[in-house]
Amino acid sequence: MHLLSSSRSFLGSLLVCGSRKLQSPPERRISDTRFNAPLSAEEVARPVGVCTMMRLPYQESAEGLNAAFIGVPLDTGTSNRPGARFGPRHIRAESSMVRTYNATTRAAPYNSLVVADIGDVHVNLYNLKDSCRRIREAYQKIMAAGCIPLTLGGDHTITYPILLAVAERHGPVGLIHVDAHTDTGEQALGEKIYHGTPFRRCVDEGLLDCKRVVQIGIRGSSYSPEPYKFCREQGFRVVFAEDCWSKSLVPLMSEVRQQMGDKPVYLSFDIDGIDPSFAPGTGTPEIGGLTTHQALEIIRGSRGLNLVGCDLVEVAPMYDLSGNTALTAANLLFEMLCVLPGVQSY
Secondary structure: OHHHHHHHHHHHHHOEEOOEEOOOOOOOOOOOOOOOOOOOOOOOOOOOOOOOHHHOOEOOOOOOOOEEEEEEOOOOOOOOOOOHHHHHHHHHHHHHHOOOOOOOOOEOHHHOOOEEEEEEOOOOOOOHHHHHHHHHHHHHHHHHOOOEEEEEEOOHHHHHHHHHHHHHHHOOEEEEEEOOOOOOOOOEOOEOOOOOOHHHHHHHOOOEEEEEEEEEEEOOOOOOOOOOHHHHHHOOEEEEHHHOOOOOOHHHHHHHHHHHOOOEEEEEEEHHHEOOOOOOOEOOOOOOOEOHHHHHHHHHOOOOOEEEEEEEEOEOHHHOOOOHHHHHHHHHHHHHHHOOOOOOEO
């Protein structure tokens, strides 16, 4: 009886702080106010609750949203190390560290846009073409809702069916493509759809405004003396990683903004665009890449553009046990959210 009485007294003391009772932790739900508010670690511990992107509410569709995080856990199109199918799950887990306000750019996305996590596309891991169909249909619904998708990949194959849906609504789009590779191959092993061909297929289908395409961070060995001939023939601007070494990319992004103008732009960021010393958790790493602060300059330099969609692809978390690659991806996706049209600064 003495122990029970002591326990009750101790529990009672935990429930009272001075004269103020501690409140139950808030539920993760769609807010009753105009905007959704991610859970704060000042109120609810980071490991608590269902794992959603940025600790946002989850909803099943894009209806009523200005922007949505969506996962595409597919790596069937991978040519080297698999594992990007686990990217969305790990990016979401690491995103609990990302807070709600961008203190550097002063962007307050959750006070400006209605945002939620709408889950994952139900891909078919055994049939890449069927997965592309499923992705396209899922993004057609997002586009129809007037929502801007922020995609967690998945290998880079997924950008092709995403852009099929985006171009249906917006017409041919400009493209800011950060990557070690141009992903403009014609085929491999007789297949025309895999993560080395998405932008070749986009050109074939007229999805890109080719005079408004810039590829940044390109590098690595090749199978021919002219691996970038196709890109140049289309009018793409190819910025090699060597041309980015030891310099700020703020001047480059000023030129890119002029090139893109006010027409629709899509931002596709392959994590292997960043040097593997910063982001080793990817399937096709290439040395000599961009730094994380250059990645921030590229994304922040996209502010003011008419962005209609963004993706972050090729995170294969098992090759980085520290979790830093997924954490980097989560931060870059937050930065993408912060530069979307309509986001206000405070």
